[in-house]
Amino acid sequence: MSKRFAFLLPLAALGGCAGFYSAPVVPPGGWVYSKISAPIDTDANATMPGAKTGSASSESYLGLVAMGDCSATAAAANGGLTKINHLDYEFFNILGIYSKFTTRAHGE
Numbered sequence: 001m002s003k004r005f006a007f008l009l010p011l012a013a014l015g016g017c018a019g020f021y022s023a024p025v026v027p028p029g030g031w032v033y034s035k036i037s038a039p040i041d042t043d044a045n046a047t048m049p050g051a052k053t054g055s056a057s058s059e060s061y062l063g064l065v066a067m068g069d070c071s072a073t074a075a076a077a078n079g080g081l082t083k084i085n086h087l088d089y090e091f092f093n094i095l096g097i098y099s100k101f102t103t104r105a106h107g108e
Contacts, residue, residue: 055104056074056103057100085108
């Protein structure tokens with residue numbers, strides 16, 4: 001029994017990594033090419049997009065190097081927003097060679 005447990009423990013630890021790339025809405029993606037957009041928040045009845053939009057991005061090269069600030073704070077600052085009403089994102093990927101994640105903040 002202890003050998004089974006020793007084998008399953010690393011698998012269980014790795015299973016938590018799947019949650020790292022989750023959002024309230026995750027559209028289908030492709031390994032060869034992806035360009036998808038989705039909301040980060042899903043409370044559409046309580047939010048109005050707002051007159052201003054700002055965006056912030058981070059990029060990855062070969063899955064080895066990643067850089068950038070795609071935070072909601074950076075997106076709001078880039079759009080001159082003082083209040084964020086809604087957030088959404090865009091994900092772009094080509095064969096894992098190049099990928100870009102963009103956060104868009106909508107508000108006032």
